[in-house]
Amino acid sequence: xxxxxxxxxxxxxSALRAHFxxxxxTRADDLSINVRLGHFIIGPLHLKYLGAVDVAxxxxxxxxxYLNNTGALVINQTGFPGSGDHIRLARVNAxxxxxxxILDERELMTSGFGVAASAKAGKLIPGSFSGNxxxxxxxxxNVYPDTEYTITWGVEAINDKSFLVxxxxxxxxxxTVSLNANNIADxxxxxxxxxxxxx
Numbered sequence: 344x345x346x347x348x349x350x351x352x353x354x355x356x357s358a359l360r361a362h363f364x365x366x367x368x369t370r371a372d373d374l375s376i377n378v379r380l381g382h383f384i385i386g387p388l389h390l391k392y393l394g395a396v397d398v399a400x401x402x403x404x405x406x407x408x409y410l411n412n413t414g415a416l417v418i419n420q421t422g423f424p425g426s427g428d429h430i431r432l433a434r435v436n437a438x439x440x441x442x443x444x445i446l447d448e449r450e451l452m453t454s455g456f457g458v459a460a461s462a463k464a465g466k467l468i469p470g471s472f473s474g475n476x477x478x479x480x481x482x483x484x485n486v487y488p489d490t491e492y493t494i495t496w497g498v499e500a501i502n503d504k505s506f507l508v509x510x511x512x513x514x515x516x517x518x519t520v521s522l523n524a525n526n527i528a529d530x531x532x533x534x535x536x537x538x539x540x541x542x
Contacts, residue, residue: 366449368408368433371397373441376408378416378432386428390414400442406435409448423448423534425465426484446497464536467520475525481535482517490515496535504529 365381380394395416400406404420411417412428423431431448463483471479490513498506506527511519522530 366392366410366430366432368435368445368447370442370445374402374437375399376433376435376442376445378408383410383414383430385410385414385430386412388412388414392416400435400437402437402440404437406437408432408435422466423464431464462536462538464534467533467535469527469530472520472522472527472530477522477525477527478511479520480512480517481520483515487515487537487539491540492537493540494518494535494537496520496533498533499531500529501531502529506530508533 364379366383367379369377369379371377375397376395377397378392378395380392382389382391392410392414398416398418400408400418401420406418406420407423408416408418409423409432410430411424417429418435423429433448434446435442436444436446463485465481467479467481473479494510494513496508498508500506507523509521509523511521520533520535
């Protein structure tokens, strides 16, 4: 079965360049992945990750693949760290003994040299939302100097349900997410990432 790689909303696959192969996660076998080598900045560290070959992933689960604050590869089924220095690489979904999808999480990388120090990321679950339409508020632990930052996101839902995600009240301290729906019974998870605009 070929690997299907999904990109976050707003990302143009035509924008891929050779350097963006760094840290790319691909299918190696039915239940294993390869990770390409790359140069990264993780917190104060500038390091070269040598890559990995034929690393096992769990079946019947979403596998979260990232580099931790020492540059070591981590794969778990509980989620990306909610805070602390790390670089997200991919979410790998496996069902029925095979890898079904690989969701590329490297959108925060800049020219293959890592994540900007002021990048932020998090997740929202159904309980995060309230009101009609359902909205959730994201509050940054460290504020931005201005509102010149971009927001990317991904939504996981069941039963082929989709949600029109919009953002309100974008400030230096956070933003509000609207799912533009009152019934979110099929909504499972939303991940978000922000990064300042600029070089």
